[in-house]
Amino acid sequence: MRKHIQAIRGMNDILPERLALWQQIEHTARAVLASYGYSEIRTPIVEVTELFKRSIGEVTDIVEKEMYSFADRHGDSLSLRPEGTASCVRAAIEHGLLTQPQRLWYQGPMFRYERPQRGRYRQFHQIGVEVFGLTGPDIDIEVILLTARLWQRLGLSGFRLEINTLGDSAERQLYREQLVAYLQSRADQLDADSQRRLSTNPLRILDSKHPETQRLLADAPRLLDVLGSETRAHFERLCAGLDAAGVRYQINPRLVRGLDYYNRTVFEWITDDLGAQGTVCAGGRYDGLVEQLGGRATPAVGFALGLERLVEILEQSGFTAAPALDVYLVAVGERAELAAPALAERLRDALPNLRMQCHCGGGSFKSQFKKADKSGARFALILGDDELDRAVIGVKDLRGDSEQGTPSQAELASYLAARL
């Protein structure tokens, strides 16, 4: 047998049947984002590797071992983007968008070289939002409410919201040192993964699933204790805003984010229906990133949601796609086959929104009707010798009991318009 070429591991084809779900999410997201006044931005999928090193963090797993990096023909190191925020910030700086507040969103594929499993792929898709130039908790609240509205519009009610604050950069730094000092002295009691994280991403140890490690953390210094009054006030107002809007949440003091640039507010929407990859949407504040990437100091907040994960959830919730066709044109006989395309074009002129498929490939009335039925179309249009001779067309309702009609070809458009 010949060897077949297959898609790259962790990179999936999205077939037409499933695409209906994707479009449902994309259309809904687009509408919700528009209703909050957010503008779409599109950036390249490839950036210089340096951009991700400087934003996500040189020693994060993403940058250290998960990036698709390569040298281009000039020897520059480029990388497929592993996430969207860095590109967005780069573009905002590059085009001078930061002189006033910006509410942006983007959508597209991201790439991480990870071991695939359900809900985790090497090419995956995110919809993300980035807001620049706003400092207060009001905008944190807005982006969270926006996501809550999106779930509601998609008919998804099973997500839980967890929030936390990481403090401003100084507080985060101070806490990080305290935590490392505490854990370093007990390093022998830490699990292997956490020992490694001690030098790479110590805050993530808080998130560890190891019972031993969690026990050790019970007496560790607490982030809450190093937070200043300003950070506390920000977080309290965030909570109050969510309360006022009726959005339920849990404060999770162990919630940290994997990327280096987060500070203050962080949040995650989590589902229990996706196994180990239960985070559907996550984000937070990253007030230092713009400056870190060479722009003028600009506060920012954003999130990204994983489309594959959302699609999976929506699929579980029993979403069914609406039929893609209104009418299916059946044409039997040589004369009809010849006349059908012209008739169809006239109909499309008259009804630009009509979704019509013309039967191609010949076949009996019977076989063509089978195709018409399977297409999901509401009506079958019937063109044969008989109809041609009388300058009419048969219109059969495939989904209801109404009588088959035979409007003249001239009045077909209005006949259909009245019935769709």
Next chain:
RNA sequence: GUGGCUGAGGCCGAACGGUCAGGCACUGGAUUGUGAUUCCAGGUGAAGUGGGUUCAACUCCCAUCAGCCACCCCA
């Protein structure tokens, strides 16, 4: 990257060291112009790939690839 499980037609799926069930789907037919139900018929349609053991491998072994589960990571 680590550990484990899995791999049969387009899809689902039973059994089995000795001729690869069944179902769905597909094609044709059941009055010469009408689908979805029903009935009948049909297919030079399949064991991820590569090795090995055996008289004989879908079945056992090894490797590889892919998927899944957990870790890890994170959307």
